[in-house]
Amino acid sequence: MASGLNVTDLRVTVDSTEILKGIDLSVERGRVHALMGPNGSGKSTLAFALAGHPSYQIAGGNAKLDGEDLLELSPDKRAKLGLFLSFQYPAAIPGVSVANFLRSARTAVRGSDLTPAQFRALVFEQLDHLGIDTSFLGRYVNDGFSGGEKKRLEMLQLAVLAPKYAILDETDSGLDVDALRDVGESLTTLRSGSLSDTGFLIITHYPRILQYVEPDVVHIMMDGRIVKTGGADLAHRIEAEGYDNIRDEVASGAA
Amino acid sequence: MAQLSVAAPPNEREEAFVLARSLPPPGPMPGRFWKIDLAKLALEELTPGSATPQFELSEEAKRKGVVACDLASARAAHAAIISATEGNVADWRSGRFTALNVARRENGAFIFLPKGAVVDEPIVVSYDLEGPAAFPYVLVAASEGARATIITRFRCGSNLELVSEIVEIVALEHAAVTYATVQDFGPRVRAFWSRRGNIGRDAELHWALAELGAELSIGDVKSTTLESGARTTISGFFFPNKGQHVDVQSEADHPAGQTQSETLFKSAAIDGGQARYIGNIRIRPAAHGVDATLRDDALLLSKDSHIDSIPALEIGANDVKAYHGATIGAIDDEVLFYAMSRGIERHEAERMIALGFFEPALVRFPTEALRDELRRALAGKIV
Numbered sequence: 001m002a003s004g005l006n007v008t009d010l011r012v013t014v015d016s017t018e019i020l021k022g023i024d025l026s027v028e029r030g031r032v033h034a035l036m037g038p039n040g041s042g043k044s045t046l047a048f049a050l051a052g053h054p055s056y057q058i059a060g061g062n063a064k065l066d067g068e069d070l071l072e073l074s075p076d077k078r079a080k081l082g083l084f085l086s087f088q089y090p091a092a093i094p095g096v097s098v099a100n101f102l103r104s105a106r107t108a109v110r111g112s113d114l115t116p117a118q119f120r121a122l123v124f125e126q127l128d129h130l131g132i133d134t135s136f137l138g139r140y141v142n143d144g145f146s147g148g149e150k151k152r153l154e155m156l157q158l159a160v161l162a163p164k165y166a167i168l169d170e171t172d173s174g175l176d177v178d179a180l181r182d183v184g185e186s187l188t189t190l191r192s193g194s195l196s197d198t199g200f201l202i203i204t205h206y207p208r209i210l211q212y213v214e215p216d217v218v219h220i221m222m223d224g225r226i227v228k229t230g231g232a233d234l235a236h237r238i239e240a241e242g243y244d245n246i247r248d249e250v251a252s253g254a255a
Numbered sequence: 256m257a258q259l260s261v262a263a264p265p266n267e268r269e270e271a272f273v274l275a276r277s278l279p280p281p282g283p284m285p286g287r288f289w290k291i292d293l294a295k296l297a298l299e300e301l302t303p304g305s306a307t308p309q310f311e312l313s314e315e316a317k318r319k320g321v322v323a324c325d326l327a328s329a330r331a332a333h334a335a336i337i338s339a340t341e342g343n344v345a346d347w348r349s350g351r352f353t354a355l356n357v358a359r360r361e362n363g364a365f366i367f368l369p370k371g372a373v374v375d376e377p378i379v380v381s382y383d384l385e386g387p388a389a390f391p392y393v394l395v396a397a398s399e400g401a402r403a404t405i406i407t408r409f410r411c412g413s414n415l416e417l418v419s420e421i422v423e424i425v426a427l428e429h430a431a432v433t434y435a436t437v438q439d440f441g442p443r444v445r446a447f448w449s450r451r452g453n454i455g456r457d458a459e460l461h462w463a464l465a466e467l468g469a470e471l472s473i474g475d476v477k478s479t480t481l482e483s484g485a486r487t488t489i490s491g492f493f494f495p496n497k498g499q500h501v502d503v504q505s506e507a508d509h510p511a512g513q514t515q516s517e518t519l520f521k522s523a524a525i526d527g528g529q530a531r532y533i534g535n536i537r538i539r540p541a542a543h544g545v546d547a548t549l550r551d552d553a554l555l556l557s558k559d560s561h562i563d564s565i566p567a568l569e570i571g572a573n574d575v576k577a578y579h580g581a582t583i584g585a586i587d588d589e590v591l592f593y594a595m596s597r598g599i600e601r602h603e604a605e606r607m608i609a610l611g612f613f614e615p616a617l618v619r620f621p622t623e624a625l626r627d628e629l630r631r632a633l634a635g636k637i638v
Contacts, residue, residue: 051592051596052592052595052596053592054588054592055588074595074600074601075592075595075596076595076596076597076598076599076600076601076604078596079595079596079597079598080598084596085596087593087596090593091587091589091590091592091593092590093590093593093594093607093608093611094611094612094614094615095610095611095612095613095614095615095617096607096608096610096611096614100607101594101597101607104597104599104603104607105597105598105599108597108598108599108600108603109597109598140611140614157597161597161598
């Protein structure tokens with residue numbers, strides 16, 4: 001059984017339009033992959049398709065998590081296998097408190113493995129890392145949250161669920177400098193602690209979140225394909241040059 | 256407070272019965288709404304059972320002079336307030352089944368809050384209803400500056416088929432009354448209710464209404480802000496499932512300026528449940544400075560369920576703030592996906608989202624014990 005989050009020739013359509021045109025990607029436990037690319041290149045589609053969003057039709061290829069075929073499974077079963085998606089635009093669930101939601105999610109994914117006291121200790125530690133007041137727990141999930149609060153809650157869920165593989169979809173978008181620092185430092189702490197064995201796929205348009213989490217591998221996606229794969233230096237190159245040079249290289253076949 | 260006592264109380268039960276017979280039955284409703292033909296329900300053939308209230312009153316409330324007893328026992332000692340209120344707050348002449356309540360009720364529940372009596376512990380009215388037909392009646396009179404929470408509950412005999420209920424509340428200057436009630440009748444019951452409150456200067460009336468049981472429940476709730484500074488909230492929820500029909504109307508009536516209302520109804524339907532909600536804000540001419548909001552949200556949890564949601568504004572004055580908003584729909588796919596992506600199974604996620612939907616109305620009910628009981632009752636409807 002091949003370990004890793006392994007995506008092979010994945011093709012995905014939305015409303016009969018092909019968005020992903022054959023993606024090959026392997027994320028190993030404990031490693032950080034960055035998936036970068038201009039807007040509209042298909043990065044978020046890959047995230048949603050892997051998490052099992054019903055609007056994304058699989059037109060071909062496969063995706064396996066530690067050898068288990070993901071694509072036939074409902075989203076909750078994928079989560080139970082150890083997959084986590086941090087949403088770019090998390091949905092609000094009015095009337096459901098953050099505390100209840102965290103508890104339900106943890107129990108769904110991991111069973112009742114923590115006593116209420118242990119669970120509480122875990123949550124409070126993460127609140128502290130994220131610079132969140134405990135009153136946050138009594139609020140309704142994402143209901144009336146600022147952009148920064150939503151992303152903090154995604155990080156809180158990441159920490160509480162401690163998945164085998166985590167896809168972070170544009171976690172840095174819409175954050176001001178302070179929120180980015182809190183989220184980034186929390187990621188750094190998780191990476192060096194309880195999530196050291198988690199494989200990350202960090203989807204980002206700008207490389208700024210990568211200053212907190214140095215990627216082992218960087219993939220560049222354009223027009224539904226991964227056009228270039230390299231080390232952390234590739235992210236620095238994007239930072240300096242933008243995507244145009246790479247686009248030109250791809251067009252001329254140099255990539 | 257001359258406005259709070261307009262007409263004489265009904266003294267002719269027979270006259271009320273003749274009126275009841277002459278008025279048309281409610282419905283049937285347009286569209287896919289219920290098919291229960293109320294015209295076939297012969298009022299003459301209804302056998303009155305009994306409606307007996309019992310009361311839980313704290314020592315603190317007793318010490319402060321609060322009275323909670325059956326209406327007949329209170330008539331002598333509280334003749335003035337009863338005659339000023341009974342039959343004058345509720346518009347019982349306008350409906351077949353409210354008139355029937357006046358014609359047939361034997362007694363009632365009476366709650367009197369003396370001037371300045373502030374009571375923390377809720378006053379509980381437990382109504383025992385025996386069928387085939389029961390006619391509960393609750394009269395609440397809150398004197399100047401009094402504050403209390405009243406919770407009315409029902410216990411039903413197995414032979415119960417019809418309930419016609421009237422509630423009349425008067426809140427005098429600076430009084431504050433919270434009135435919560437839970438309709439959890441058995442599946443054969445047809446329930447008709449009218450709950451009305453008149454609110455004086457700087458006084459408050461807060462309704463919290465839970466509709467859980469009965470085959471058919473048709474009712475209206477109305478708050479009238481009679482003098483400036485009067486405030487009211489009207490909150491409620493209903494959740495018909497298989498074989499259940501609910502038809503609720505609410506009105507915040509603002510004859511006086513500088514008054515406020517906030518109406519919130521959350522309704523869901525599942526497994527063929529049918530409901531209609533009509534919510535109105537009425538701002539009378541010259542009632543300037545009114546601030547009124549109405550929000551009703553409807554959630555359809557199965558394709559065969561149906562909710563008509565009709566919010567309305569009638570504004571006769573300038574210089575007012577009035578807002579209404581309504582939503583209707585199924586559970587949002589994006590919300591469902593979000594919850595499921597956290598490992599929560601579809602059915603559990605739907606249940607969580609649906610129960611959360613009721614929460615903004617639910618938190619307006621008094622006591623954590625009652626709120627938890629209502630949460631369990633709602634959860635029990637999502638099989």
